[in-house]
Amino acid sequence: MPHIASTPDAAPATEGASDRELAARSAQGDAQAFAAIMRRHNQLLFRTARSVLKSDSETEDAVQEAYLRAWRAIGTFRDDAQLSTWLVRIVINEALGRLRRRGAQVIPLDGANVDHVAPDPDPASAVADDPDLQPERLAMREEIRLLMERRIDRLPDAYRTVFMLRAVEEMSVAQTSIALSLPEATVRTRFFRARSLLREGLSRDMDVALGDAFSFDGARCDRIVAGVLSSLVDARESPRS
Structure with missing residues (x-):
């Protein structure tokens, strides 16, 4: 887990920095760089978690927790991967974990029996x-x-x-x-x-x-x-x- 570095007087700008650059800086404890990551991927992570949880309030909590997990693990991110997909995996695991903790039925995303679903019987x-x-x-x-x-x-x-x-x-x-x-x-x-x-x-x-x-x-x-x-x-x- 990176330690938050003190912000120097002339901190490097985050605008225009690539995901890989921001991830590397975050791994060094740059909270400003991690904030830029969050702002860049907030919508993606919210929509992803929302697709699992179907609750706005719980989704917000899940996204926040996913970011905390990402911050703690940012040093393990490989720069040959895409940061967006790495973050999506984290937030999906967090969302599915919440479903399990509240006792809801969880259908694995890689399940084999989900591709034969009847149409919605209740259109009204x-x-x-x-x-x-x-x-x-x-x-x-x-x-x-x-x-x-x-x-x-x-x-x-x-x-x-x-x-x-x-x-x-x-x-x-x-x-x-x-x-x-x-x-x-x-x-x-x-x-x-x-x-x-x-x-x-x-x-x-x-x-x-x-x-x-x-x-x-x-x-x-x-x-x-x-x-x-x-x-x-x-x-x-x-x-x-």
């Missing part, structure tokens, strides 16, 4: 950068984002993490393979299956939403009925010409 259970930034557009995008997040959360565990790294973080097949210790063929298969399940789920959500579109019950119905009745009363009470 999950409900639903614009240039002009109009409030209506922003609200619509927020609803779509929430719908997507709910559907991603419902993907099978092994598929969800592959999808998060490939589609959301845009990691390559090779990078995802290394990060998850999976054969590249398995990464491709699970990513394809995840996209298929996601499309099926979103399509069903759209069908449910279309059934509710332009709903005519509730206040709108009451308002029209009241308006017509009021007009009838007015017409009846008005003297005939």
Whole structure:
């Protein structure tokens, strides 16, 4: 575990430094360099852990603990590897460990029986950068984002993490393979299956939403009925010409 070095008056800049340079400096106790690593990879690690834990608050705790583990082990990082995949492995182990500690069923990411999953049988259970930034557009995008997040959360565990790294973080097949210790063929298969399940789920959500579109019950119905009745009363009470 590196000891935190005192910051010199002219500490080397972290902006523009490569991951390997930052890792080497962190191994010497440079907390500023490690902070740069965290800021650079926070989103990747959060999304990765979130794909396992499906809880924002627990994911934040897991990411923090993963970084502490990374800090203690940074001296073992090999500069011929990618720091991002090294960090992903650490945060996945931390997230899976949390699942085990709370007694949840943990399906290994390299499990052999996860590639035959039936579509979601309950389509109604999950409900639903614009240039002009109009409030209506922003609200619509927020609803779509929430719908997507709910559907991603419902993907099978092994598929969800592959999808998060490939589609959301845009990691390559090779990078995802290394990060998850999976054969590249398995990464491709699970990513394809995840996209298929996601499309099926979103399509069903759209069908449910279309059934509710332009709903005519509730206040709108009451308002029209009241308006017509009021007009009838007015017409009846008005003297005939």
